[in-house]
Amino acid sequence: MSSYTVGILGGGQLGRMTVEAAHRLNIKVAILDSESAPAKQINLVAADKHVTGSFAKASDVKVLASRCDVLTYEIEHVDTKVLEELEEEQPFVEGTEWYRIQPSWKTVRTIQDKFVQKSHLAKFDIPTAKSIAVGTSHPQGLKDIADQIGFPLMLKSRTEAYDGRGNYPVKTVSDIEPALKALADRPLYAEKWAHxxxxxxxxxxxxxxxxxxxxxxxxxxxxxxxxxxxxxxxxxxxxxxxxxxxxxxxxxxxxxxxxxxxxxxxxxxxxxxxxxxxxxxxxxxxxxxxxxxxxxxxxxxxxxxxxxxxxxxxxxxxxxxxxxxxxxxxxxxxxxxxxxxxxxxxxxxxxxxxxxxxxxxxxxxxxxxxxxxxxxxxxxxxxxxxxxxxxxxxxxxxxxxxxxxxxxxxxxxxxxxxxxxxxxxxxxxRPPPPPRPVIAVVMGSDTDLATLKAGLAMLDTFEIPYEVHITSAHRTPQYMLDFGKAAASRGLKAIIAAAGGAAHLPGMMASETPVPVIGVPVKASSLDGLDSLMSIVQMPRGVPVATVGIGNSTNAAILAARIVGTSDAKVQQKVQDHLQKMEDDNMEKEHRLQREGWKVYKKLDA
Structure with missing residues (x-):
């Protein structure tokens, strides 16, 4: 593992967690900050290399640099002039062509000034909110800028602003003077409001x-x-x-x-x-x-x-x-x-x-x-x-x-x-938020609900959150397609789709989503649901739909639960419990058959 010592300008919480990571890698870290800084409290390994002082003071930065191989930051409000001097004196880690200051002081200098940062990104066509430098503290100057980019806008300090400090929303002309007063004696820029x-x-x-x-x-x-x-x-x-x-x-x-x-x-x-x-x-x-x-x-x-x-x-x-x-x-x-x-x-x-x-x-x-x-x-x-x-x-x-x-x-x-x-x-x-559905149950018509009830009851038994919708492939095709496109981003892990007749719903849904789709053929008035089964199972190569037996929404629910269970141990255990219950029920029948004999058993079931 690396034998280099890392110096960090700043010893707050970010430095503290960086030290924790470095310790696990057996890398020494020296901190420049106050005596009781959070990062120093847990870093005794390199205590002799720590510097008590300020990361904004050039002489303190130079002392830290003399004790380390690589310099980095936990806060960007540092003196980049001294970093520039240090790089001129010794740019690389000894024996390498690796710069001692990472990331570069030039990067930090650019990022320190938020307007310069935005201008830098614009040169590379990186989209940002439109920004204009405020060259005067006179209200009319900001009024002229507002005429260009419109209200509302955000007046921001170009430097030393964080956690909302240094920002002032300007929603109307009446906000201009209070904004300039609140951010007086700072270099400013105006930024178009991002809705x-x-x-x-x-x-x-x-x-x-x-x-x-x-x-x-x-x-x-x-x-x-x-x-x-x-x-x-x-x-x-x-x-x-x-x-x-x-x-x-x-x-x-x-x-x-x-x-x-x-x-x-x-x-x-x-x-x-x-x-x-x-x-x-x-x-x-x-x-x-x-x-x-x-x-x-x-x-x-x-x-x-x-x-x-x-x-x-x-x-x-x-x-x-x-x-x-x-x-x-x-x-x-x-x-x-x-x-x-x-x-x-x-x-x-x-x-x-x-x-x-x-x-x-x-x-x-x-x-x-x-x-x-x-x-x-x-x-x-x-x-x-x-x-x-x-x-x-x-x-x-x-x-x-x-x-x-x-x-x-x-x-x-x-x-x-x-x-x-x-x-x-x-x-x-504020009660706890209801569980987010991980299974969607969709149908082409409300008449399919009768077929789905057994499967919905099974999902209730497994305590899996689900939602139920009517998304007809023929009567509301756009709604169905939009539903499928959004399924993955909404956290759905499986979709159960019931349809009769031509049964296009499961296949069309599967064509729009990476989420597994399970088709349930519904027994219609003709062909006893065989037409639906054949329609669902005969999907073209590349667009699979899992298919269960005609009307068997119970199996669809159990299959969906198994899919969810691959990433949720609690659901997987529910499925395992269901399998165990089926085994227990069947063995109980077997023991009774052996104990009573088939003649009695048959008579009791008659």
Whole structure:
């Protein structure tokens, strides 16, 4: 394993989790930050190499550089001038042609100024919201810009802005003066309002030092696209995968993020925030040249965490050894919830305590000491076979987080009891979300419902969430096709489709979805359902439909349960229990037959 020492500018929670990953790789890490920084608390191996000081102070940065082989960051608000000087003095890791500063200080300098960042991306045709630099603090100057891009717009600080700090929404002319006053003495730019329907994020690993958008496929790897929920401009929840988003969109987001990151110099992990617009197009919002809050979930949910990937990507002997698939989800779904400080220094610990009652909740506390409203104090990740399972697990913890937030301004009077009582009240008004259906049962006509009732009862027995629809292939063809196209992104694992007569529904549904389709032939008034059976079973090569016997919706339900059970152990156990029950029932009949004899047995059954 690598013998290099990594120096990190900044020792907060991102640095702390990077240190944890480095320890598992037997790599030493030195931190530049305050004496009690979270990353230093757990890093005694290289304690003699730590620097107590500021990552914004040139002399302190130089001391850290003298003690390390490779320099990287956990925050981009660093002095790039001193990094430029350090590279001039010694550009490469000794004995290699690998740059000591990863990613490049040039990349950080570009990203530090958000307007310059947007301008850089525009040069490579990476879609972003239209932005215009504000060259004057006079209200008329912003009014002229508003005339160009329209209201509403977002007035943003070009530098040193994060978690919503440095942003001011300008919805009408009357907001201009308050906005300029709130962001006085800052370099500003105006950004056209993005009417997005969802915020997405992708963590990207860049393993090549050069910048080339033409080689984005070979120089980058992407973690899954995730959905992010923000509150008070701070990330609250991360859903992996995003809810109700098509695979086409999630893949497009990964490709866009990788292309954007490939335009920057240097290696490491980058956090890419995106907006999903109403027409399913994507624009890049911001990029961070480091691990990111939206990637915390990767610790438990992926083959390799973003922190391990970052350590490997910045080292000359490891960057090329991050294998394809290492960044994929290793669980069915995951949700990450941020723990923020509340009204009292220890209010956030109520969330940590509540997590102890949630099976499989992975708690990460950052060691920051006293909390304050809005300060990130930790996070919790839950994983499961499905998004429904994860939503159910984390529900009570979201209520506790919301209860802490509800009292965040009551710094003098909010007690633990008050917060707990608020959490109880929230639980009464916000029941856990119903399970998301994993099986869809569709029919061509409501007359087919009689055939499906036995199968629906079987799904109830297995306690599998399902939904029932009428999606006629002939009377509502577009609705049927749209249903099939959206099935996978909605989390459906199997579709049971019943149809009689020509029975086109199962085959047409299968032509539009990668989700397995199980056809149930319905016995019609003529041919006893044989026509339906032959229609469903005789699908053209390349578009398979599993087919059960005429009218046998019970078998369709059991087959669908077996499909779901391949990724859900609880459902698989239900199917196993069903098999055991059938065996027990049959053996009971066998024992009775042997005990009583066939004559009596037959008489009893008569």
């Amino acid at each position: 997005f329907k969802m915020e997405l994020a992708v963590m990207v690993v860049k393993t090549a030092q050069e910048a080339s958008i033409d080689s984005w496929e070979s120089s980058t790897l992407a973690y899954p696209t995730v959905e992010t929920i923000h509150e008070d401009s701070i990330c609250k929840l991360v859903y992996a995968p995003p809810r109700d988003v098509s695979k086409k969109v999630t893949e497009a987001a990964q490709q866009l993020a990788r292309r954007a990151v490939s335009t920057f110099l240097g290696t490491g992990v980058f956090g890419v925030e995106l907006f999903l617009l109403a027409d399913d197009s994507l624009v890049v919002n911001e990029i961070a040249p480091r691990p990111h809050n939206s990637g915390h979930y990767t610790i438990e949910a992926c083959g390799m965490s973003q922190y391990e990937a970052h350590i490997k990507a910045i080292l000359p002997d490891q960057a090329s050894r991050i294998p394809e698939g290492a960044t994929d989800l290793s669980v069915g779904a995951a949700i990450m919830l941020n723990i923020l400080g509340g009204p009292q220094p220890d209010s956030h610990l109520l969330v940590e305590d509540a997590a102890r009652d949630v099976p499989g909740a992975h708690v990460h506390m950052y060691g920051k000491g006293d909390g304050r409203p809005g300060r990130k104090m930790g996070h919790i990740t839950v994983t499961g076979f499905s998004m429904s399972e994860c939503e159910n697990k984390i529900h009570s913890l979201v209520q506790m987080v919301d209860a802490v937030r509800a009292h965040r301004t009551d710094t003098s009077s909010a007690s633990k009891e008050a917060i707990l009582n608020t959490a109880k009240e929230l639980a009464k008004t």
